[in-house]
Amino acid sequence: MADLFPNGWCSTRFRVRFAETDAAGIVHHSTYFVWFEEGRSELSRQLSMPYSDLESHGVDLLLTRSEASYLGAARYDDEVEILTRATSVRSRRIVFEYRAVRPSDGTLLATGITEHLAVSRANGKPARIPEPFLSCYRAAAKPEIGP
Numbered sequence: 001m002a003d004l005f006p007n008g009w010c011s012t013r014f015r016v017r018f019a020e021t022d023a024a025g026i027v028h029h030s031t032y033f034v035w036f037e038e039g040r041s042e043l044s045r046q047l048s049m050p051y052s053d054l055e056s057h058g059v060d061l062l063l064t065r066s067e068a069s070y071l072g073a074a075r076y077d078d079e080v081e082i083l084t085r086a087t088s089v090r091s092r093r094i095v096f097e098y099r100a101v102r103p104s105d106g107t108l109l110a111t112g113i114t115e116h117l118a119v120s121r122a123n124g125k126p127a128r129i130p131e132p133f134l135s136c137y138r139a140a141a142k143p144e145i146g147p
Contacts, residue, residue, distance in 0.1 A: 009083035010043040013103070016078045027074040032110050033066060036098045039084035040114070043096070049136050057130045061094065061116035068112040072102070079103055086141040091128050092118045094137060 020031040044050050054061065074080055081101045088095040093115060100110040120127040129137070 009085050009099070010039065010046050012039050012042040012082045012084070013079060014038075016074050016076050016080060018076050021076050025075055027109075029068070029070060032068050032070070032100060032112060033114075035080065035082050035100060036066075036068075036084070036096070036112050036114060039082035039098055040096050042082075043084045043086070043140070047136050047140055049133050054130070054133055055121065057133070058121045059118050059127055059130060060121055062119050063114055064093075064117045065115035066112070067114075068110055070110050072107045072109040074100070074102060074109050080109065086137050087113075089129075089134065089137045089141045091134065092126050094118075094129070 016027055020027050020034075022028045041051055044054075051061070079102065081103050083099040083101065085097055086094055087097045095113060095115045098110075098112040098114075099108060100112075101108055118127050118129045119125060128134070
């Protein structure tokens with residue numbers, strides 16, 4: 001994992017689309033959670049463990065908690081980088097941490113955390129995250145840091 005995420009973060013970059021902005025031309029606060037989801041999906045792909053493979057093992061990761069702090073404003077056509085890492089991995093729970101940054105000037109736009117519970121697709125009850133997903137996420141996990 002050290003070679004894949006040398007600084008502990010998986011990076012995803014894209015440009016702000018017009019539809020993601022509000023009447024003031026600033027990215028709407030709800031958009032950051034969509035971006036966090038893309039960061040989480042990219043992290044899983046980079047680990048060669050895409051969410052679709054986890055689902056094919058009969059497990060979904062349900063969102064149980066989400067938080068965001070908004071620190072700067074992004075606007076239409078800004079390039080945005082979403083940094084994602086797993087901070088806590090247990091047999092049935094995973095916590096991800098996010099940073100949204102504007103690379104052109106290094107502005108930290110937002111930070112966030114999401115917590116997910118593994119559940120069986122068959123009955124919706126809590127389930128263990130199957131191997132090798134559990135080992136892979138644990139190997140990539142970095143300790144939680146403060147805000």
